[in-house]
Amino acid sequence: MRSYIIKRLIYSVIIAWGILTITFILLRIGPTSPVDRYLLNIAAKGQDIESVKQAIEARYGLDKPIAEQYLSYMGNLLQGKWGWSFSASMPVLDLIGSHWIYSFQLILLSTIFAILLGVSLGMLSAVKQNTKVDYATSIFSFIGISIPGFWLGLMLILVFGVQLGWFKTYYDTSYPIWSLQNLKQLILPVLALGIGELAAYVRYTRSAMLDNLRKEFVTTARAKGLPERTVIGKHVLRNAVLPLVTIIMFDLGSIVFGGAYLTEIVFGIPGLGQVSFNAIFADDYAVVVAVTLIGTFLVLLINLSTDLIYTYLDPRIRYD
Amino acid sequence: MTEATKAPRRISSGFNSRLAGYYWERLKKNRLSLVGLGFIALLALLGIFGPLFAQDPQHTDFNVKNLPPLGFSIQESIYDIKTDSFTTTTLPGRPDHPLGTDSKGRDMLAMLISGSRISLLVGLLATGIAIFLGTLIGVLAAYAGGWVDNVLMRFTDIMMTFPFFLLLVLIVFILGPSLTIIVAVIGLTGWTGAARLIRSEALSLRTRDFITASKALGASDSRVIFNHMIPNVISLVIIMATLSIPGVIMAEAALSFIGMGDPMSTSWGTILNTGQHTMDTAWWVAVEPGIMLFLTVLSFNFLGDGLRDAFDPHSII
Numbered sequence: 001m002r003s004y005i006i007k008r009l010i011y012s013v014i015i016a017w018g019i020l021t022i023t024f025i026l027l028r029i030g031p032t033s034p035v036d037r038y039l040l041n042i043a044a045k046g047q048d049i050e051s052v053k054q055a056i057e058a059r060y061g062l063d064k065p066i067a068e069q070y071l072s073y074m075g076n077l078l079q080g081k082w083g084w085s086f087s088a089s090m091p092v093l094d095l096i097g098s099h100w101i102y103s104f105q106l107i108l109l110s111t112i113f114a115i116l117l118g119v120s121l122g123m124l125s126a127v128k129q130n131t132k133v134d135y136a137t138s139i140f141s142f143i144g145i146s147i148p149g150f151w152l153g154l155m156l157i158l159v160f161g162v163q164l165g166w167f168k169t170y171y172d173t174s175y176p177i178w179s180l181q182n183l184k185q186l187i188l189p190v191l192a193l194g195i196g197e198l199a200a201y202v203r204y205t206r207s208a209m210l211d212n213l214r215k216e217f218v219t220t221a222r223a224k225g226l227p228e229r230t231v232i233g234k235h236v237l238r239n240a241v242l243p244l245v246t247i248i249m250f251d252l253g254s255i256v257f258g259g260a261y262l263t264e265i266v267f268g269i270p271g272l273g274q275v276s277f278n279a280i281f282a283d284d285y286a287v288v289v290a291v292t293l294i295g296t297f298l299v300l301l302i303n304l305s306t307d308l309i310y311t312y313l314d315p316r317i318r319y320d
Numbered sequence: 321m322t323e324a325t326k327a328p329r330r331i332s333s334g335f336n337s338r339l340a341g342y343y344w345e346r347l348k349k350n351r352l353s354l355v356g357l358g359f360i361a362l363l364a365l366l367g368i369f370g371p372l373f374a375q376d377p378q379h380t381d382f383n384v385k386n387l388p389p390l391g392f393s394i395q396e397s398i399y400d401i402k403t404d405s406f407t408t409t410t411l412p413g414r415p416d417h418p419l420g421t422d423s424k425g426r427d428m429l430a431m432l433i434s435g436s437r438i439s440l441l442v443g444l445l446a447t448g449i450a451i452f453l454g455t456l457i458g459v460l461a462a463y464a465g466g467w468v469d470n471v472l473m474r475f476t477d478i479m480m481t482f483p484f485f486l487l488l489v490l491i492v493f494i495l496g497p498s499l500t501i502i503v504a505v506i507g508l509t510g511w512t513g514a515a516r517l518i519r520s521e522a523l524s525l526r527t528r529d530f531i532t533a534s535k536a537l538g539a540s541d542s543r544v545i546f547n548h549m550i551p552n553v554i555s556l557v558i559i560m561a562t563l564s565i566p567g568v569i570m571a572e573a574a575l576s577f578i579g580m581g582d583p584m585s586t587s588w589g590t591i592l593n594t595g596q597h598t599m600d601t602a603w604w605v606a607v608e609p610g611i612m613l614f615l616t617v618l619s620f621n622f623l624g625d626g627l628r629d630a631f632d633p634h635s636i637i
Contacts (some may be wrong), residue, residue: 018478026490080431146618148570150577151592151610158599160607261485263572266596276486277578288490295483 001311007160012300016293024073027285029067037089060084061181073289083286087279092290095275101177103271107252107260109186113256115248118198122205126213144199149259153266154193160188171268186213188284193263204247208240215239242314249306252297321327343555346630356619364615367437374430377586381425386602388413389428394601396450422591422605424503424600432612439616442503444570449507450568459549461515462522463541473519480512488571492580499582502575506568514560521553521630524532536549555631562624566617573613588613 061072076083084094125137141143161169167188177181179189210219213236221231261273268274272291327608347353384430388394397406403431413420419428461472490506525531526549569631576589578594595606 015478015481019482022482023490029494072567105331142618142621146566146621147614148573148617149612150574151613154592154596154599154606155610158603162600162603262578265578280486280489288486292483292486295486296481299481299483 005308008304012304013212015300016296019296020289020293023274023289024285025066025068026070027283027288043203045113045309058106073286082290085279085284085285087282087284095287096294097288099272099275102196103260103264103273105177106186106189106193106263106271107255109183110190110197110260111248111252111255113190114194114197114201118201119205119244121198122202123209123232123237124204125206126209129210129213131283137206141199144195145203147195149192149196150262150266153263154187156188156192157267161218171270172229173270189263189267192266193255193259196259197255199242200251201248204244205240208243209236212236212239235243244308245309245313246306248307249302253302258316339385341395346463347626350448350626350629352622355628356622356626357618358398359615360623363619364440365435370433371420371430371437371568372625374433376536377426377430377434378590379445381421383425384417384421385423386419386598387417387425388412389608390415392420392604392608419608420604423602424594426605428591428608431591432588432608433609434586435591435609436616437501437613438582438585439568439569439572439613442499442506442572442626444567446503446506446510446572447463447504447561450510450564451514452511453556454511454560455506455518455550455553455557457511458518459522459545459553462519462526463545464550465616471518472515474516476512479509484508484509485571485574489578496581497575497580499585502572502582505511506571510564510568514557514564517560518553518556521556523554524550525549527587538627559628559631560625562620562627566620569613569616569620578598587612587615 055065061069064072067271073083084095085092085095088095121137121141125134128134131274157169159169160166168185170183172185218231218235221235222228260271261277263269264271264273265277272295275290276291278284279291321551321572365633373402386394386396388411393406393410393532396411397408399405400407417427417429418577421427422431457472457476461469470504487509492501495505531544531548534544572581572587573592576587577592579594581587581590590607591609595602595609599606
């Protein structure tokens, strides 16, 4: 077991390194330079652009060949130096340190919302198979899967922000992170990000429950005279949870990079999605590479822990 | 080629017309998937023939800006410098712009038609590239096995872990926003899921008797792959393709929405991008393209679900 974990960790590091390299090269071969933003100010003051550009690039080593830049970047990274953000004028680590919490909070809250509601609706739908409740839930989940999250976000702002005036149409960063006001303004973003996931969980839970409801041990449990609550809660649900864990964890990885990214942009939440998005436009390669690297590692760790949780939940599975 | 050598090929092929007829019968029993298919057909007709009748989607006319859709009306206040007061007029929708206009006076109907063309084009082309690559890589990995399988699957792992949307934004930013590049990037990065699924399906096929028999009869590798393996995974390929089109359409819309779409064409995402800034004065600009996007994605999901049931021999319809 231990050797399996070590093997997987080494493998994760190699994948993350590959992704880091691709991102770095993609950004550095781009047509723009991270110092372009400085140059706009300099041009406005009427100084000679070319000489200033060369001076700044020489200072940060941006005039060297890409291979050399890459080696020095990697060398710094291994010493724990994440580099300098040109667009924010601060160390990359400080930039990430002050923004990660917004993304984390958004993803955490919407995941909890989606799991709690999704799994319960899915169970309800399976237990009441082929009733009106089941059909209504199915239609709801079809709609939830098909609705583009960023558009749902816009519509929520339009209805509850612009028309009804219940919520602000912008994100106010002056509140403390876990204060009630901040949680209130997260309601719409959490809905926009969570509904797609929720709908997917409803479908997975329903089909996993239905698979198990037909099994013989369920018939046995019922024949023993166990109350329906025990049959569903203990016999069916516990077996249905297994495939759900994989799917939910896998989705968590895609949320980190897909949905949260767009939700942050729609609602103006200053999380890592917003940060990396702005960094791409500013060609601020150190920030993009750092955010990509952290996100990738997160996804790889989630994948690894999924496999480990799986062996714990289902002792029949062994990795050796 | 004589008849004798042709005959076994027809039997091994998973998709002859009689079988297609059988699947169609099964699909027809799923009402929702027929509704989806109908909407997609309508959208395709609209995309192909609509531009012939609609106005120019890029034509701006500030005299008719912010017109509401037919049946709706908005209040418009104009400051009159002579009387130093605001005069409020009610602005109803007009029949020559049945779905209204945006803040630059562009006709919404024409823009939505142009958008349906772009969405379908991007969805079909990019999915086509992705599924073709995925099938090829999946079947090749499963059939070749050994180090080829190992290399291909590790490469798939890296591509899978790569933050898809970030990569998309990055490449489009570097290479410049054009439809060709968007299609190519989505197609060249979106094959990983298909490759994995097809590989596992092909792995189980590889040990089946008819493959062994075909090899024993001296069939070449390419013959086994193209005449036996691929026809047998084709139903899986069709389902995968149908169910991955919505993701591609959403990715293009999201890309255009954040301002990285092709500036030379009008897609639903581009309209949403302008619409989000005028939600307080012209809500329909943000609402209409989203409804189209939603209905399109819903239709493909309905169809994909129906196809999965139709192709699944265990499902009772």
